Amino acid sequence: MKNKNKSLIILGSLLLTYLFLMIGLSLGMINSYFSGVIVAILINVIMASSLTLVTGYLGELVLGHAGFMAVGAYTSALITMNLDLSAALEFPIALLCGGAFAAFIGILIGIPALRLRGDYLGIITLGFGEIIRIVLNNLKVTNGAKGLSGIPSYSNFTVTFFVTIVIVTAFYLLIKSRHGRAIIAIRENEIATDCVGICTFYYKTFAFAIAAFFAGIGGGLYAHYLQVLSPSSFGFLNSIEYLIIVVLGGMGSLSGTIIAAIVLGVLNEVLRAFSEYRMLIYSLVLISMMVCKAKGITVGLILDKLGLKNKLKFRGKQNISIGKEG
Amino acid sequence: MDYGILLMQQILNGLHIGSIYALIALGYTMVYGIVKLINFAHGDIMMVGAYIAFMMITAFNLPLPIAIIISMASCALIGMGIEKVAYKPLRNAPRMWALITAIGVSFFLETLFTILFGASSKPFPTLSLAPIQIGALQISQIMMISIGLSVFLMIALELFIKETKLGKAMRAASEDAKAAALMGISVNKTISIAFAIGSALGAIGGILFAMAYPQIKPLMGVMPGLKAFIAAVLGGIGILPGAMLGGFLLGIIESITKGFLSAFWPDASLWADAILFLILILVLLLKPAGILGKNVREKV
């Protein structure tokens, strides 16, 4: 019963947040610029929480997550641009197809790549991510470096908000299921996981595919919000951006990831006022945040201090090192 | 056009650019060998080195060799400074945190130099010596200087690592930092020196790179940095000869795709980077620790 109450509280507060933002939007208190910022943050939440599944829970470094987003974005955009159905029908189809194709690519990449571990897996995913970008840059159907334009405007604040909630909830429930336990066990000790009869390779590929699937959906939302796509939006630096969110969020903590996505998104907007000094300050903030983390000041700790930790008990492991220990 | 000559010419060009990748790759590999950190800011150190030399030549009218020495020395100091401020506090933290910090340092250097010098590229003063003709092959003087200088520096580094006490201490620290510390080796000092040498080599790599394309810009280090890193991984990260081998190999592959394959396949240069990454992936799948790397089995 206690669990039911907790879910109700979370559901209620989400609806309130939505209503609050929606009223702000419709009364013009929040202008379209800010609604754009909110949508961008929500998409970052999707991207970072899907990356958390692989990097935080499975414990594998991935430096090419933007590649999956690109696959989803282009696939879904091409579908809605070429199908002639009503938005309510073709948009969900496009999103799911984008996700499915990204998952397919994820499996294709994962099967060879997941034999490697740690930094090497990071590098190999970086390589695949760049290859995806270069392929998009050279294909006719994606219109090469010029990219796609005239994509129908289907994602708005409401759609993105609810899709994000559905995705994050799905992740949360997945982590709590037997599949989630197997994934976390692999991070904790791969050999021991093997020795209790779990096919680690299957679960690694599974986690990789699920992460790619949701990244693909994130890409679909992105494409139908911006209405233009170009391969340069899915480079190595974009993958890094999602990794930064995951690491700042405490790796293997969904709530931390969400908070980090919001904090970084807001920070990014606030710093816009400093024009060319924006990235300078951003990078300094990034370095000092990491140094603070190393000294034990973490998002988790702040949550603790605010007494929020027990309410949002999403967190998994906080400190994990990748690859060889020691 | 004679394809044999074209191929030879592209191999030479590949050795030229490869020697620069090799110099930069050495910095990645030395740092990785000891602290297991992918130092993403290393490509930007290379850019800083090129800018310092640029200032020395244009603003102070210093001759090129002096400018190179000043640039190497300043980059060595900058590299050590970055390590002290940004990486040292994270030495016992999870490795992914240090990775993010390195990315932060990289952003910082790129933005700082954009603010100081503007985002656009500037012509870099280069040597205007006539290329030497050997048969149909063209060998520019810069090419010879680049290859000669990098081979010289690599031999010097190899001797330093193999023969000097400090070099041996560095090798010991990269094998097992804890054991080295117990043997009385100051791990802090070896890490500082690895950063200093790596950054100085990065600086000269940057200058040679700037001379080859005669121009500089704040983002010039990103792609060569990434490629040099790939070169280090290709050869076996943490292994100095591996970085050199990887660098030359990468340079040759790149210039053959861009300059030779393009004669048969016009789009080759568009796909050049994809081909590089594909080769990297294949090598890692066949030899997970790189060409010269050894596989270490986890003890059960």
Place this chain on the structure above:
Amino acid sequence: MALLEVHKMSVNFGGIKPVSELDLQIEEGELIGLIGPNGAGKTTVFNLLTGVYTPTEGSITFNGERIDRLKTHQIVKKGITRTFQNIRLFKQMTVIDNVKVAFNNRLKYSPLEGILHLPRYKKEEAWLEEEAMKLLKIFELDKYAYELSMNLPYGKQRKLEIARALAGSPKLLLLDEPAAGMNPNETNELMQTIKLIRDQFNMTILLIEHDMNLVMSICERLVVIDYGMVIARGTPSEIQNNEKVIGAYLGQA
């Protein structure tokens, strides 16, 4: 027919043969000790039996089936589980989750059923909770069920590892130096635990151990190896007086 039959098993790591031409037979219900000096190849034998390494020569037959080419997780499904010399728990998972992971093969619900909390998920998770708790109770770990396993005291971590190995309902249990690092009290408790496993689960056990008191008092049969080869077999009393064994331990040929 013996439960486990190892015939002329060797492994070759680039010229080094940590195990060579090893023969081993275990009957159902036996408790056998595998002993030998440090570096004799005992853990390698375990790694070969569980598929962590693949033998280069020879065969392993378990329950009438060849298992020497199977992968680790497949061998577990056939009924061999193990513990590790250096404890390998899922440190940041709770005690009960450590055990639940090992039950994974007996659950059938799909990811979608898990996410949507469909009936099969609920049914199987409820069953799992009950079974895992039962198992923890046997090892008196139930009151720590929701603690992180890394916070358990050392002796209890060893116990949890054994409980986790039993969750896979094996026919043969391999224990790799379960008493390593334990004080005499903990070792005594461990002996009780091992006895309990035999009684409660009717388990066949192969045990690596350096603690001779423990080995001599609970094992029915001992196999002594050195340099990857069997140098003696027999009852504890036979082994105690075996010249070769004494030689191997004292460093004579």
